[in-house]
Amino acid sequence: MELSASQAQETSRGSIQQLIYLGEPLQVVEKRSSSIQWKNLYLFPEHKAFGVLNEDVRFQIIDGPQHGRIHSKSDGAPLQSFNYADVLSQHLEYRHDGSETSEDSFDVQVTIDSLPEINQRFRMSNIYTVTISIEPRDDPPQISIGSKGPIINLAAGARIQLSELHLRVWDDDHLLMKCGWKCKVLKVCASLTKRVYLITDGAVEKLNFWQGLQLCSPSSITLRATSIPVSIQLGVNTGLQLPHRSSRLISAQNLSFYSNFPKSHEILGEFGIIECLRDDKEEKCKAKLRDKKRDGDLFGTAVMSILQVHCAETSSIVHVFHFTFIPTSIRVFIQESLLLNNTDQGVISSRNLMATAFPQNFPRHQLLYHIVEPPKFGMLLRRIQAADGSSKLRRIGVSSNFTQEHVDSQSVVYKLHFVHYSVVNDFFSFRLITPAVSSELLRFEITYIPGGNAIHLLNRTLIVSEGSTQQITNNTLWLETADDSAFTFTLTVPPFNGRLVAGSDVGGKFFLDSGGTFTSFDILNKRCIVCYKTDSII
Incomplete structure (x- = not known):
């Protein structure tokens, strides 16, 4: 049944998902202005098919920006509404008021004068928020306490070098630190870019830092240097057992230390990576070791990692944390060989090949049958789905792979090159490859039996x-x-x-x-x- 022009237009209108689309955020430099363009706010693509003019699409500003204003580019008059033609011709712009902020936004309500039924349909979802990204300019440098915290603990008569771990200075306007930046220190006056050492004689020292004179009311931070004896005691160090290419959680039951100060742990792995899941400065050290060695056969059964505990500026002796790797065993069960009884092709299923791994089992798509020697009297094929929904067969040659998932789904097929008149014994050799280890060379037998009337x-x-x-x-x-x-x-x-x-x-x-x-x-x-x-x- 053919639709009329009005019915077709009504059907097309019903397919409209939303009135406008929000593009990239409006980029504005601090204290400057930028024009609002179509790439920030553009109309649905089918509007010309409905006879909608650019002047018919109206935007009402219901919530203006907090750190600037929207005004006309020609006369600078503030705007509360505009149409899509103004956006395309760049007749309106946003001007930043110079406040210290990195983003701003304003909300608009969209209506289309020539399509009242569309306005009724989107009456609850016709408000959009346009985001504004503000690039800072001429901001003063910032200063904050480093990752080691506000307390520096030293032994009597010792010294440390102040670094970014104790004091951080940065500028939003520049990615690289300039050597001309300086911090004024109450008792130590020097540039942070030079080597500044802190020496204590046992008393509590207080260091006050504040930002440069560019701020009207500069904020300050305080670092305290103390000389309290630090006691570090080992609680538990049981080591960890894990299979190759796996991860395990290092908890307080495996590793713990006791001290009178907050401490941190540093573990240097030889065959893996230690990833801290969180940094809560508690007495528990929780980390995750991910084994990244490619060939599992080259692993030893046990390796050790260096462990050191830091309390403030004091370090413990070097400890050893042992990782014991559990060998991964893989088995390939060839329950029955492939038998072709008076047929030139057969499907290899899980009754023929079944692979497992212990103690860590892997997903079926990670169990790869790597062909070392292909069949001589036939060929291996894998059934794949074409783009049109049909299936076709792709050849599996030497150095090619198929997975246990393909075997379970009966997608692997063996096909003879031609029909024989006698019994044919064929085979292919393979290795099973897993993310951890690979198996020895294995052989799968294929037997072809001709029909009784053939030979x-x-x-x-x-x-x-x-x-x-x-x-x-x-x-x-x-x-x-x-x-x-x-x-x-x-x-x-x-x-x-x-x-x-x-x-x-x-x-x-x-x-x-x-x-x-x-x-x-x-x-x-x-x-x-x-x-x-x-x-x-x-």
């Missing part, structure tokens, strides 16, 4: 007494098909403890070595003889 092969064991001979008959070795029974047999490997003798049409006899041939006619005429000793024939 008939008779191959029975021939019994020969010591020192005697025995004829090969059609009850011992015979080959025939539905349309032929005359075949030529080529001797590939001759007998080890005897000889194979064939007769000729004129009554002569000759030995068959590797590469020699005899026919089905020779078998029927009893011309093929196996002898235990050669001197009993000729």
